[in-house]
Amino acid sequence: MNLIFQSKIKIFKLPHTSLFNKNKLITIFLGTILILIISLILAYLRSFFPFVTNTNTEGINGRIDANILSVISPLLLAPIIEEFIFRKWVPNVFQEILGRKKTIVLSNIIFTIxxxxxxxxxxxxxxxIYSLYYEKTRDLKVPIIMHISYNVTVFLATFS
Structure with a gap:
């Protein structure tokens, strides 16, 4: 009788999957903080360049009145698609040709372009950094959540 009762209780507990793993949540949090710090440093360095650039954030913020999809797409959908393509698909396709490290660099150059x-x-x-954390955890959810967290943070910080 006790075994039946215990098995029914387990149904109501959060599953112990990699997404709910405390260590992965800490990894995601620290990775996102790292990306934000590096982005702030690079944003400061940007002020020393003599050319004017157009950033994705300005474009997103400029289209906010158009419709909600123009906000949701770059904040939520794009990170999922980009992480699948640039952390998983491209490295796996070209790994045998270039090796893992060169493929990761190539994938990130394409991501950047x-x-x-x-x-x-x-x-x-x-x-x-997304690639580093993917390679470290072998869990695509980690860079996806980091990427979404970064995009949302930048959007909220720059939205006027």
Whole structure:
């Protein structure tokens, strides 16, 4: 009787999956903080460049009145798609040709170029950090949640 009761209780507990793992949540939090700190440093360095750049954030903030999809897409959908493509798919496709490290660098260069910003350093740094955390955890949810957290934080900090 006691075994039946215990098994029914387990149904109501949070599953002990990798998403609910305390260590992964701490990893995601610390990774996001790292990305924010590096982005702040690179934003400061940007002021020393003589050219004007167009950032994704300005474009998102400029379109906020258009519709909610123009906000949800870059904040939530794009990170999921980008992380799948640039942390998982591209490295796996080209790994045998270039090796894992070169493939990760190539994937992040493509990630950076597709953001269409002359000041590419934040995208390259962020992509490399997302890759590092993916390689460390082998869990795609980690860079996805970091990427979403970063995008939402930047959006909230720059929305006027």
């Amino acid at each position: 597709l953001h269409l910003d002359l000041y590419f350093l934040p995208y390259l740094a962020n992509g490399l």
